[in-house]
Amino acid sequence: MKKHNFNAGPCVLPREAVEAAIEAIRDFDGTGIGLLEISHRTPGWERVMAETEALWRDLLNIPDDYAVLFPGGGASTQFFEVPANLMKTKAAYLQTGVWAKKAIKEARFFGDVEVVASSEDKNYTYIPKNYTIPTDADYFHITTNNTIYGTEIHEDISSPVTLVADMSSDIMSRPVDVRKYGLIYGGAQKNVGPAGVTFVIVRRDLLGSSERKLPTMVNYSTFIGAEPRDNSMFNTPPVFAIYVMYQTLKWVKAQGGVEAMQKLNKDKADLLYAEIDRNPLFVGTAVKEDRSLMNVCFVMAPGHEDKETAFMTFAKERGMVGIKGHRSVGGFRASIYNACPLESVEALVKCMRDFEKQ
Numbered sequence: 381m382k383k384h385n386f387n388a389g390p391c392v393l394p395r396e397a398v399e400a401a402i403e404a405i406r407d408f409d410g411t412g413i414g415l416l417e418i419s420h421r422t423p424g425w426e427r428v429m430a431e432t433e434a435l436w437r438d439l440l441n442i443p444d445d446y447a448v449l450f451p452g453g454g455a456s457t458q459f460f461e462v463p464a465n466l467m468k469t470k471a472a473y474l475q476t477g478v479w480a481k482k483a484i485k486e487a488r489f490f491g492d493v494e495v496v497a498s499s500e501d502k503n504y505t506y507i508p509k510n511y512t513i514p515t516d517a518d519y520f521h522i523t524t525n526n527t528i529y530g531t532e533i534h535e536d537i538s539s540p541v542t543l544v545a546d547m548s549s550d551i552m553s554r555p556v557d558v559r560k561y562g563l564i565y566g567g568a569q570k571n572v573g574p575a576g577v578t579f580v581i582v583r584r585d586l587l588g589s590s591e592r593k594l595p596t597m598v599n600y601s602t603f604i605g606a607e608p609r610d611n612s613m614f615n616t617p618p619v620f621a622i623y624v625m626y627q628t629l630k631w632v633k634a635q636g637g638v639e640a641m642q643k644l645n646k647d648k649a650d651l652l653y654a655e656i657d658r659n660p661l662f663v664g665t666a667v668k669e670d671r672s673l674m675n676v677c678f679v680m681a682p683g684h685e686d687k688e689t690a691f692m693t694f695a696k697e698r699g700m701v702g703i704k705g706h707r708s709v710g711g712f713r714a715s716i717y718n719a720c721p722l723e724s725v726e727a728l729v730k731c732m733r734d735f736e737k738q
């Protein structure tokens with residue numbers, strides 16, 4: 381039976397990227413040696429690093445005065461690297477979910493943190509709107525897509541202070557006006573690759589702005605090489621994860637770039653939300669205007685709560701994988717990232733209809 385992968389992360393990757401990675405493990409770049417067995421100093425690898433960075437710059441229109449880095453450690457490591465590098469005395473955070481809360485906790489090790497608004501009062505089902513960003517903060521941190529709760533900030537907001545964004549789960553899903561941000565980071569394993577590599581896009585004039593003495597590996601400047609091909613090569617980079625990311629970005633480009641991704645993502649999300657709104661058995665958890673195009677969260681409608689296990693079994697029997705909601709929301713979550721085909725969303729919608737008929 382065909383499986384439809386709705387895992388929240390790690391998650392579905394483009395088939396082409398997976399196949400290319402398998403081939404590269406056997407034989408990297410026609411060298412007769414596998415990707416996992418070469419030195420990261422071989423010229424073929426340096427070319428992959430340079431091309432991966434070039435794809436990021438091309439797809440997101442990243443200006444030259446921004447550095448693009450690929451460290452390890454995941455987004456969770458950035459929760460403390462961001463304040464270590466950018467916070468002198470104070471930072472402001474928007475608390476829109478568990479990941480934002482974790483980022484806030486780490487930032488408190490480095491100075492004052494002002495939480496300008498939080499949607500915790502309603503289990504993070506909405507994005508707070510009317511808040512004031514303090515102008516004495518060194519930066520303002522947002523989480524653009526709340527993977528667990530299925531809410532998303534759909535536009536590049538304006539901030540009077542440096543804007544920092546955790547874009548782990550919606551990077552490359554839409555065009556981004558990079559100029560509006562001082563720093564963008566995330567783990568690759570939601571929308572741009574496998575686990576193991578992190579992306580950091582940082583405006584160069586912000587480097588060293590905390591004036592703090594930093595351990596070498598915490599300092600972003602460490603990852604900027606003398607030559608572009610030396611970027612992210614201070615120590616051994618996560619070679620395999622970067623290679624799969626490289627292939628994933630080539631796929632994004634071949635599909636028509638982030639504009640094409642946005643259109644496809646919108647079509648998929650519209651289809652699924654329309655069914656959730658139509659089908660009397662289900663109800664969405666996020667407020668409509670803040671609904672995520674990446675993670676679609678829904679529960680059984682009032683009066684039908686007892687059918688949750690039955691639907692889970694029904695869906696599983698029809699090849700649906702990874703639709704169990706996060707424990708803090710319950711119900712269901714379908715993650716429909718870039719590489720999730722429209723066909724999978726259509727199959728899930730059909731499954732919801734068939735369950736209703738039955």
Ligand SMILES: *Cc1c(COP(=O)(O)O)cnc(C)c1O
Nearest residue numbers: 454455456479527546548549567
């Ligand atoms: C998954 C996720 C994280 C955590 O990423 P790791 O790479 O596992 O540390 C952080 N923020 C958001 C928005 C996420 O979706």
